[in-house]
Every structure is written in structure tokens, then in C-alpha cells.
Amino acid sequence: METTNGESFFGRLSTIEYAMEVWYRYPLTGIGLGCYYYFDKSESHGFSDSGIFSCLAETGFIGFVMFCGVLFSTFYLFKKYILSDDYQKLSQDTKQLAHFSLYNAILMMIASVTSNTFVSSYFWLEIALFYAVLSTAHRENGYPVLRVRVMNIPLKTYFMNIQPVQK
Numbered sequence: 001m002e003t004t005n006g007e008s009f010f011g012r013l014s015t016i017e018y019a020m021e022v023w024y025r026y027p028l029t030g031i032g033l034g035c036y037y038y039f040d041k042s043e044s045h046g047f048s049d050s051g052i053f054s055c056l057a058e059t060g061f062i063g064f065v066m067f068c069g070v071l072f073s074t075f076y077l078f079k080k081y082i083l084s085d086d087y088q089k090l091s092q093d094t095k096q097l098a099h100f101s102l103y104n105a106i107l108m109m110i111a112s113v114t115s116n117t118f119v120s121s122y123f124w125l126e127i128a129l130f131y132a133v134l135s136t137a138h139r140e141n142g143y144p145v146l147r148v149r150v151m152n153i154p155l156k157t158y159f160m161n162i163q164p165v166q167k
Contacts, residue, residue: 012049012114019053023060030060051117058118067118071109074130078102081134086141094140097133105130 048054117123
């Protein structure tokens with residue numbers, strides 16, 4: 001087999017095959033988050049190069065269903081919202097954010113196959129931003145939105161009241 005310099009397909013494929021070996025041993029719940037590296041110390045695979053296969057190996061079928069559910073539901077919710085009558089009532093900024101989020105959700109699904117998004121903080125930040133855009137769109141249309149308070153005093157208020165240290 002002949003390859004070109006810099007081609008990473010076969011290296012990525014070997015980490016995907018290794019992830020499948022881990023998943024075959026622990027199909028329902030996976031080996032555990034962050035434990036992929038410890039499956040076989042004689043192998044040099046520290047992580048999988050695919051988010052979907054990493055999710056399968058570390059969280060099993062249960063986590064895989066949830067991970068894919070987050071990906072597909074995000075895409076479905078934006079597609080459904082953009083095609084609805086409520087979309088026309090949104091401000092121009094929210095419409096642009098909704099379109100950006102729809103296309104970015106597609107990119108995230110593709111990236112989850114070609115790179116390890118499962119362990120990336122950027123991926124989970126994107127998902128949070130998607131739901132923030134949906135929440136804004138719902139509020140603009142007058143739908144009730146669940147609000148969760150984590151702190152009694154917002155961080156911005158807390159930090160504004162801190163006095164600088166005098167020298």
C-alpha cells in the first residue's frame with residue numbers, strides 16, 4: 001500500500017479500530033470517561049481520533065445514544081425552527097444566529113466523525129451556545145423559558161463590588 005507524506009487516514013483508522021475493540025469488551029457502559037488509555041498498556045493509542053468512536057469506547061451504547069441525540073436534536077431543532085412561522089417574528093440578529101447555528105450543527109456532526117470532539121471543551125461550548133440561541137428565539141416569540149439560577153448573586157455584581165488592594 002502506497003501513501004503520501006502527511007496522510008493520516010491509516011493512523012486514524014487504527015485508533016478507530018482500537019476504540020471498537022474497547023467497545024466490544026464494554027458494550028453497554030463503556031470503559032469509563034478518561035479510561036481509554038488504560039485498556040491495553042502495550043498499545044500506543046492514548047485516545048481515539050473520532051468523537052463518535054471515543055464516545056462508544058468510553059461511555060458505551062448508553063452514552064453513544066445520548067451523544068448522538070444531542071447532535072441530531074440540535075440540528076433538528078434549528079431546522080424545524082427556521083422552517084416555522086415563528087422564525088419570521090424573530091429579530092434579524094436572532095435569525096442570523098439561528099442560520100449560523102444550523103450550519104454549525106452540521107459541521108459539528110461531521111467533525112464528530114473525523115476528529116475527537118467528545119473530549120473537546122469547544123464542542124460542549126458550541127452545544128451550550130446552540131441552546132442559548134434557541135432560548136433567545138423562544139423568548140422573542142413569547143414562549144416560556146426555564147431559567148436555572150446557580151448563584152444568588154450574579155458574578156458580574158460580585159466582581160463589581162470587590163475593592164482593589166491598596167499598596
